[in-house]
Amino acid sequence: EDQVTQSPEALRLQEGESSSLNCSYTVSGLRGLFWYRQDPGKGPEFLFTLYSAGEEKEKERLKATLTKKESFLHITAPKPEDSATYLCAVQVITGNQFYFGTGTSLTVIP
Amino acid sequence: DAGVTQSPTHLIKTRGQQVTLRCSPISGHKSVSWYQQVLGQGPQFIFQYYEKEERGRGNFPDRFSARQFPNYSSELNVNALLLGDSALYLCASSPTSVLSGNTIYFGEGSWLTVV
Numbered sequence: 001e002d003q004v005t006q007s008p009e010a011l012r013l014q015e016g017e018s019s020s021l022n023c024s025y026t027v028s029g030l031r032g033l034f035w036y037r038q039d040p041g042k043g044p045e046f047l048f049t050l051y052s053a054g055e056e057k058e059k060e061r062l063k064a065t066l067t068k069k070e071s072f073l074h075i076t077a078p079k080p081e082d083s084a085t086y087l088c089a090v091q092v093i094t095g096n097q098f099y100f101g102t103g104t105s106l107t108v109i110p
Numbered sequence: 111d112a113g114v115t116q117s118p119t120h121l122i123k124t125r126g127q128q129v130t131l132r133c134s135p136i137s138g139h140k141s142v143s144w145y146q147q148v149l150g151q152g153p154q155f156i157f158q159y160y161e162k163e164e165r166g167r168g169n170f171p172d173r174f175s176a177r178q179f180p181n182y183s184s185e186l187n188v189n190a191l192l193l194g195d196s197a198l199y200l201c202a203s204s205p206t207s208v209l210s211g212n213t214i215y216f217g218e219g220s221w222l223t224v225v
Contacts, residue, residue: 004152031211043114043200043216044153051211087152091211096166097143098214100152 002027006088006101013108016077021104023088024070033071034098035064036087044087047073078108112137114203114217122223123191131186131220135203141165142184143214144176145200153200159184160207191224198222 003026013019025033032051036044048057050066057064061082063074073086085105089098115134123129135142141160145153155168159178173189182203188195198221202214 032213034213036216041221043198043218046213046215049213089152096158096207097155097168098145098153100145100154102150102152 002090002092002095002099004088004090004099004101006086006104008104009102010105011107013075013078013106015079015108015110018074018076018078020075021073021086021106022070023073023101025088025090025099027090027092027099029093031091031093033066034089034091035071035073036089038085038087038103040085047086075106078106080108080110082106083108114201114215116199116201116217116220118220119218120221120223122225125191125193125224127191128187128189129191129222131188131199131201131222133184133186133201133203133217135182135184135201136215139203139205139215140182141204141207141212141214142178142182143202143204144184144186145202145216146170147198147200147219149197156186165207188222193224196222196224 035047038044048064085103087103089100143158144156147153157176158166162178176186178184198219200219202216204212204214
């Protein structure tokens, strides 16, 4: 069964304290892995798409990487405005749906 | 350019009632997907429509139905509402079929509360 697991469930960081969020997946065949940011009461906002192991994408303080079993979202010197829930999703080769993890709730303390 | 727009943003319904949620995709996008997000969980796939045809259905009961119109907008209908249907309903659009590996872009969602 296709499965996506995110860890940790929640993360509290001091402003400027870098860290990483993990997304591990077990799928029959990966078409793409997607990262989204979701603020409370809002819809998910697209961040990155990764298609193959070894691929990396960067945007401001965020960097996403992909291996054959997992993806990491690295946050460098985070600011309070980075506080949100970060969702990971995978699309499999044989399907047309996205499988989402339960997300990591990030709080950055000033 | 406008993103994905959904209406209504919030609504309260009574058990047993029916609800219709509406979605307009990003201009030029021909595929619409619907997801249900229960508090504290990730979104769960309900339907995908591309070129007005159903291209995928998640593990939801027949009380859930949807359709896509010639202008690519979409409606999600839920009949015989249960308390457990209370959730954020998300619409997402992509340029072509999701099978192409396209990113999907979400709207702000419709909050449904069933009492």
